[in-house]
Amino acid sequence: IQWFPGHMNKAKKQIADTMAKVDMVIEVLDARLPQITTNPLIHELRVHRQRPSLKVLNKADLADPKVTAAWVQFFKQEANTAVITLEEATKARDMGKLLKLCRELVPHRTGGEKPVRAMILGVPNVGKSTLINHLAKRKLAKVADTPGVTQSQQRIELPDSTILVDTPGMMWPKIASNNHGYKLALSGTIGRNAFDAVDVAWYAMGWLALHAPSTIATRYKLKDLSQPGDVLFEQAGRAMGYILPGNRLDEQKTAERILTDFRAATLGRISLERPNDPLDMDLGEEEDA
Numbered sequence: 324i325q326w327f328p329g330h331m332n333k334a335k336k337q338i339a340d341t342m343a344k345v346d347m348v349i350e351v352l353d354a355r356l357p358q359i360t361t362n363p364l365i366h367e368l369r370v371h372r373q374r375p376s377l378k379v380l381n382k383a384d385l386a387d388p389k390v391t392a393a394w395v396q397f398f399k400q401e402a403n404t405a406v407i408t409l410e411e412a413t414k415a416r417d418m419g420k421l422l423k424l425c426r427e428l429v430p431h432r433t434g435g436e437k438p439v440r441a442m443i444l445g446v447p448n449v450g451k452s453t454l455i456n457h458l459a460k461r462k463l464a465k466v467a468d469t470p471g472v473t474q475s476q477q478r479i480e481l482p483d484s485t486i487l488v489d490t491p492g493m494m495w496p497k498i499a500s501n502n503h504g505y506k507l508a509l510s511g512t513i514g515r516n517a518f519d520a521v522d523v524a525w526y527a528m529g530w531l532a533l534h535a536p537s538t539i540a541t542r543y544k545l546k547d548l549s550q551p552g553d554v555l556f557e558q559a560g561r562a563m564g565y566i567l568p569g570n571r572l573d574e575q576k577t578a579e580r581i582l583t584d585f586r587a588a589t590l591g592r593i594s595l596e597r598p599n600d601p602l603d604m605d606l607g608e609e610e611d612a
């Protein structure tokens with residue numbers, strides 16, 4: 324598996340510069356793996372600059388609701404932090420609840436004419452644009468490019484004078500272990516070109532055999548879930564008839580099917596991470612001080 328290391332320093336500087344100019348951050352996280360999609364660098368910069376954070380848990384509709392509720396409780400314990408799921412935020416069409424949380428995080432900016440300036444951060448594909456679109460759909464909201472900033476930055480002015488500065492796709496996940504990498508790939512949070520689908524699907528089958536055995540037994544007609552991931556993968560592909568000439572398994576097609584099933588929640592609403600999980604470190608991964 325090949326993860327992206329590129330552009331890290333540039334992105335870090337850009338994030339730090341923007342953070343200096345805003346009052347708070349909106350961290351978009353994937354509800355199925357919110358800690359793994361959290362970038363520790365953001366926390367570091369926030370503490371340094373004393374910027375509060377609203378954590379928005381996207382894709383809660385794909386996650387196990389009980390686990391998501393536990394994450395909400397977990398993040399509520401953090402200082403200077405508020406948390407809401409996108410699901411919850413979009414129940415009100417005016418996004419009023421989310422904006423209220425923003426204003427509460429920066430009381431010194433509220434009540435006056437001063438706008439709340441926020442930056443939206445999150446790993447690629449986590450749903451930043453989706454959130455921005457929900458905010459921009461509010462009547463009177465203006466979405467405009469801001470002169471003088473990078474092309475990728477956008478400014479949204481909302482009627483209650485909240486201003487959002489978007490920095491799309493700039494925050495790469497910090498991948499602390501191979502397992503984290505696999506989970507990011509499985510969730511679709513990192514791009515297709517960054518990993519080998521077959522490798523990720525092998526991992527997925529092994530993980531699902533432990534965490535959602537009955538679902539995959541039914542879906543892929545598997546009998547013995549004590550087998551390793553690659554064996555389950557092969558059986559699943561054959562059960563689905565993904566066979567090439569010479570009775571070879573069509574690995575690519577099998578992998579795509581499994582990844583799509585997971586991402587579309589065809590296998591049910593599954594969270595890949597729980598609060599206070601034991602550190603999900605595989606042995607022998609590269610060291611990250």
Ligand code: GDP
Pocket residue numbers: 381382383384385409410445446447448449450451452453454491492
């Ligand atoms: P960005 O790269 O962070 O801006 O991510 P996007 O907003 O483009 O979203 C990436 C993909 O995830 C899109 O296909 C969205 O429709 C989908 N997505 C975003 N948020 C949610 C969510 O809360 N639930 C579901 N099911 N899909 C979402």
